[in-house]
Amino acid sequence: MRYLPLFLDIRDKPCLVVGGGEVAARKANLLLEAGGAVTMVAPALSPTLSRMVADGLLTHLETTFEAGQLDAMHLAVAATDDPAVNREVAAEASARRLLVNVADRSGEGNFIVPSVIDRSPVTIAVSSGGASPVLARLLRARLESLIPSAYGQLALLIEKFRGRVARRLPPAARRRFWDRVLQGNVAEMVFAGNVAEADRALEAAIDAVDPSARQTGEVYLVGAGPGDPDLLTFRALRLLQQADVVLYDRLVSEPILNMVRKGADRIYVGKEKAHHAVPQQRINSLLQELAREGKRVLRLKGGDPFIFGRGGEEIEGLMAAGIPFQVVPGITAASGCAAYAGIPLTHRDHSQSCVFVTGHLKSGAMDLNWAQLCQPNQTVVVYMGLTGVEVLCRELVAHGLPADLPAALVEKGTTAEQRVITATLATLPDEVKRHDVGAPTLIIIGHVVRLRRELDWYRGGTVEPAGAS
Ligand SMILES: C[S@@+](CC[C@H](N)C(=O)[O-])C[C@H]1O[C@@H](n2cnc3c(N)ncnc32)[C@H](O)[C@@H]1O
Known part of the structure; x- marks a missing residue:
């Protein structure tokens, strides 16, 4: 800065x-x-x-x-x-x-x-650090249209009752109370110009709140998508802004973590292959413990929580413990990487089905239904397949797929460092070594990979080895 x-x-x-x-x-x-x-x-x-x-x-x-x-x-x-x-x-x-x-x-x-959006006492300042005042003005114009002019009135109303709420509620309950007010009917009344009515409704809400009631926390299981923060859902963003504590994985990108509410605690529970920072069992119990303390706990996972994300296991425990939760889907790596690599996963002329599998090795072998994967006109997407890429390609060819079938590696898909390497089943393992490909990487196999030649649009770094199909 x-x-x-x-x-x-x-x-x-x-x-x-x-x-x-x-x-x-x-x-x-x-x-x-x-x-x-x-x-x-x-x-x-x-x-x-x-x-x-x-x-x-x-x-x-x-x-x-x-x-x-x-x-x-x-x-x-x-x-x-x-x-x-x-x-x-x-x-x-x-x-x-x-x-x-x-x-x-x-x-x-x-x-x-800076360029100023004045909703006094709420003031928003925008600056491009002198790089482009025009850009700052453009941003200001966008924010002007997004933020109702009555925000100032709302801030004044809150200011009027702030001391009273502070005396009545402890800090965590207080924050929740104001969250409810700001996202509920009191705010709507102010935006609709009914300030007096909003004043009465707020006063009634303060009188009705029970300071001794033990607040139950809740858990949000949220998919963060594959990396590009613009691929977050609106709901994910809203919950990131209201969580008390965030438990996040290694796959969650830094720009997304920057969207977490500033006062929220962050707990890294990242998993790296063969090196689990926090065992899954401990993550499950941590979610429950924190929620029992009355906190809004956000479990942030790369991609979609229900696709190779162990999200199901985490909510099983919550369900059994009677802790309220919600699941927010995210864009899974297959969708994100395919879109940003210009490889449609299905195509009327080339692929009528698409299978997602995990390619991690167990004692040097890959436990997959090879016959099912070796169907014609099908796209196979392999998560966690980098280490076992040699076994994967060998088995697919041994089970009937052509050695010259196109295949692609998408490394750090949807991020600015995205690399896409196209090859064939025969050449893919060598390309991994030649380009020193690292995690996270997704493998896409099928005729659709050829479409990238016309549909490549995202400029995040590209390597096209000679002789690729
Ligand atoms: C444990 S799985 C988690 C998948 C996640 N739940 C999802 O829906 O995308 C991790 C694997 O997803 C793939 N992956 C996740 N993000 C990726 C990205 N940005 N680029 C390439 N592959 C990615 C890699 O194959 C990685 O090994």
Whole structure:
């Protein structure tokens, strides 16, 4: 992070804006909205600024910049069209350890002014760190349309009752109470303009809540998809934002973990092949223990929890213990990797069925129904098949699939580091070694792999060995 976002209290604090044109006027307006006492320094002001001076909103020093004008100032903005003057303001202000913003692209100054979405007291600031103010403005426009203007009213209503709720409920119950309010009918009433009614409903809800009631926790078993955070479901995102504790696997990508609510505890229970960080049994009991403490526990798993994810085992225990839970499906690696590799898993002309299998080795062998896998016009997707790739290809050919049948490896599918290597059943094991392919990798076998030649669209890194079908 290049800049630290802060919200500054400048109410009644003296602020200097050097410049008299449009840019200076925009900056002055922002400072005024936050309650700053603004002085403009410029030999001449734009008509807008002159009117503001006449209305008593601003003080005007009708002169050029001099360092002494910074004395007793809280912050300064250099907004002239002369880079040399802007540089001088920045240097003099920095020497006095003042906050200073320079409204040009020079990168001078020690703070930047973000694009602001004002739902006071809720304020949202967007910045591209100076890289692209247009992008920041675009984002601001999107957020403007997403966030109802009544959010400010809602914040004021909560502020009014906050102390009372804090006195009545302990912290965890308090958070749950406010979650319910913010996602329930009180918020809807505010958005519909019925603030008085919302006020009464909130008061009644506070009176009705039983502080001594033992809260039962719950568990959310959530599929995080194969890696790209944009592939999360809306429900997954909402639950990530409200969980008290998150238990996550090795396959869950960093950008997705960054979406977990900031105050939530995170417990890594990741599994690596032949190296289980936390045994499955312990994960199952941990879910129950945490839920019994009244927590909202989110179990975050790569892909879909019910596809080679042991999700069933985890909820069996919850069901038996009478702990409420919900399951949120995720995009499984087969769907995600196939889509991002440009390989349709079925196709009218090439493949009428598709099977998902796990290819992990047990004592050097793969326990699969080979006859079922070796059907014509079928796509076979192999999860966890990297270590056993040699056995897999050998057995498939031994059971009747052609050695030149196309096959693909998708490594770190859907992420920026995705690599796709196409080969045949005969050449796949050598390609794994040649390209030093690592986990997680998915194997796709079938005629559909050839379609990638026309349908490859995702630019996440590609290796096409010579001679691949
Ligand atoms: C234990 S399974 C979990 C599958 C997961 N529940 C799902 O629905 O995708 C782990 C295997 O999924 C595959 N996998 C998961 N994410 C992947 C990704 N982003 N790229 C390639 N393969 C992936 C790999 O074969 C990996 O060994």
